[in-house]
Amino acid sequence: MKTSKILSITIWAAKIFLSVxxxxxxxxxxxxxxxxxxxxxxxxxxxxxxxxxxxxxxxxAAIGILLPDLITLKSRLTLYTAYGVIILMIFASVFHISRGEAGQIGINIFFLLVALFIIWTKKR
Known part of the structure; x- marks a missing residue:
């Protein structure tokens, strides 16, 4: 299997995971x-x-991370949605930290990293 095919599968898995x-x-x-x-x-x-x-x-965000690439009309919207997810996860993390719930931000950081991966692959 070619590296690009593996990367393509990984990208779609990340998008589907984040969307779901x-x-x-x-x-x-x-x-x-x-x-x-x-x-x-x-x-x-x-x-x-x-x-x-x-x-x-x-x-x-769930719709915007997946649908534009599925219908291939405005796949750039996926990129913008991923940026939005990053902003959302930063705000969620700040919210939880301000409430003394820093231990709960792990999932926010993980989603942020998945969104960063999607952005990285879109900009390649």
């Missing part, structure tokens, strides 16, 4: 009852509006 993860987060934030969310994420109890806004942002 963001879609899961969006569905949790938008469709789960507040009590259920509060058990998993205690901060959601005091910040219901923030939960809804971030749920919508997660859903848009």
């Amino acid at each position: 993860s963001l879609l899961w987060a969006a569905s949790m934030k938008l469709f789960q009852p507040a009590e259920t969310l509060a058990q998993m994420w205690p901060w959601t109890e005091q910040n219901r509006s923030l939960v809804l806004v971030t749920g919508i942002i997660d859903a848009v």
Whole structure:
């Protein structure tokens, strides 16, 4: 197997992983009852509006990271979405650190790294 084929498969796996993860987060934030969310994420109890806004942002990002490349119309949108995911993960990390929840930012950092990988591959 050629290196470029392996890289191509890895890129698509990263996009699909990030998209599915963001879609899961969006569905949790938008469709789960507040009590259920509060058990998993205690901060959601005091910040219901923030939960809804971030749920919508997660859903848009899930679509934007994958759909443009699938329909090959505006694949540059995937690049812009990846930049948006990085900004979202930075803000999420700052939010958690400000609440004394620094131990919870591992997933944010991981998603940020996946988005950076997508950007790196798009700019090659």
